Amino acid sequence: MTGPLDPRTVRRRYITVCVLFWLPPGLGIPSLVLLFTERGMTMAAIAGFFAAHSLTAAALELPTGGLSDVLGRRAVLAAAGLLNLAALTIVGLGTAPWLLALGMALMGAGRALSSGPAEAWYVDTAQAHSGPDAELRTGLARGGSATSAALAAGTLLGGALPWLLGLGPDLGAGLREATSVPPLSVPVLLGAVVEIAFVLYVLTALREPPRPAAAMRDVLRNVPATIVGGVRMGGRDVLVRRVLLSAGAAGGALAAIELLTPGRAAALTGASESGAVLFAVLACAGFACAGVGSHLAPLTARLAGGGERAVMAGLGVSASGLLLLGATAAFAGAGPTALAAVGYGLVYLGLGVAEPSEKDLLHRRVPSSGRATVLSVQSLALQLAGALTGLLIGALPPGAPPWLLGGAVLLVGAFLWIRRGEPAPPAPAATPRSCPVSSSPSLAGLDPPRQHTDQ
Known part of the structure; x- marks a missing residue:
């Protein structure tokens, strides 16, 4: 067997996985709701489809993270790609409500499977080559930038394809007649094709050390133990707890943005259709700002004097953006609209700055055996x-109150980082047995990451 991959190759493969995984969701963002509407679904039914996605992802988030720590990163990522392939095919071609709900649920399962394994593979492989002090922030930042770029490009392409097909009535009608595929399905089905490339790349490029063979009953028995270890790590380690609470703050901010921006865009343009176009443009710009923020994360950490201060600065910038959106919510005109656009960009820029440093701090705190679980x-x-x-x-x-609520949630997340984190707990004398089928130490293993110092 060849030796560990060099850092540059590891980063390149991790970035490629990020692009291939996030391009299909980007392709579906502009057309998914319109596609459901075209098929005669009511808004209540569409909300039910998205609820099926969210509830499935939430229910499977922790179990699938533990599965990755037991079975391996590559196998779980490939399974996520196959589930997304099935989901996008069903959503792109299905017409019955139960089929569409099934497709969205499968998409949620794929999302749960994918949250952690690729990042855990990157960190595991980088540390296998360079040791526990391997420089991680640059690769994590570039992965974040690649994710944002894939979402931005996918959003533009996914919005342009149906529009371009609709420019020529003969072309759109010919496509529907020849393939029974409406133009709005084309971006979703193109995403399914990308998922095939994703699965093939994962299976061929994400090399990892072999794990001990385990019967399925052993896997199922040890996943709960790994989950408990991940939750306990978040409860007893101050720095890990701050990262988890900061993730909650970011979730609150994103909920505010996603729920409030479409209506505000429609009110600005005067029609829901043109508002949807404006929202697609804003979403693309937001992803681009997040990518710029991720790219600036290493520089921010150096200028701020550490990863923890970089997280605080990033969340503070993001909170200021939401507060600016709230302050301009009751006003019309070019000036308030321009300020609102700046605020929207600041939200994503700040989150992009904070995320790589959060991940860097987290990975230096959590051993390999529980890494994907804690990410879940x-x-x-x-x-x-x-x-x-x-x-x-x-x-x-x-009006302003909903925006201000999102900003307040982010400010609380930023205030969590005012004080420095405590040193990591000392290593125990022996490896625990919570996960006997894994070759790596468990969450309380022999070599816990040290207190973070910037590279």
Whole structure:
């Protein structure tokens, strides 16, 4: 067997995985709701489809993270790609409500499977080559930039394809007659094709050390133990707890943005159709700002004097953007609109700055055996906080209050980082047995990451 991959190759493969995974969701963002509407679905049914996605992802978030730590990153990522392939095919071609709900649920399962394994593979492989002090922030930042770029490019392409097909009535009608595929399905089905490339790339490029053979009953028995270890790590380690709470703050901010921006865009343009186009443009710009923020994360950490201060600065910038959106909510005109656009960009820029440093701090704190599980806990915190914030926003009167709620949530997340984190707990004398089928130490293993110092 060849030796560990060099850092540059590891980064390149991680970035490629990020692009291939996030391009299909980007392709579907502009057309998915319109596609459901074209098929005669009511708004209540469409909300039910998205609820099926969210609830499935939330229910499977922790179990699938533990599965990755037991079975391996590559196998779980490939399974995520296959589930997304099935989901996009069903959504792109299905017409019955139960089929569409099934497709969205499968998409949620694929999302749960994917939250953590690729990032955990990157960190595992980088540390296998360079040791526990391997420089991680640059690769994580570039992965974040690649994710944002894939979402931005996918959103533009997914919005342009049906529009271009609709420019020529003969072309659109010919496509529907020849293939029974409406133009709005084309971006979704193109995403399914990308998922095939994703699965093939994962299976061929993401090399990892072999794990001990385990019967399925052993896997199922040890996944709960790994989950418990991940939750306990978040409960007893101050720095990990801050990362998890910061993820919840980001979830609340994103819920505010996603729920409030479409209506504000429609009010600005005077029609829902043109408002949807404006929202697609804003979403693309937001992804681009997040990518710029991720690219600036290493520089921000150096200038701020550490990863923790970089997280605080990023969340503070994001909170200022939401507060600016709230302050301009009651005003019309070019000036307030321009300020609102700046605020929208600041939200994503700040989140992009904070995320790589959060991940760098987290990975230096969590051993390999529980890495994907803790990432799943982080993702679950984001989803649950977003759901709760969304419910609160729905109960508030329109105008500034909902925006200000999102900004307040982010400010709380930023204030968590005012004090420095405590040193990591000392290593125990022996490796625990919570996950006997894994070759790596468990969450309380022999070599816990040290207190973070910037590279």
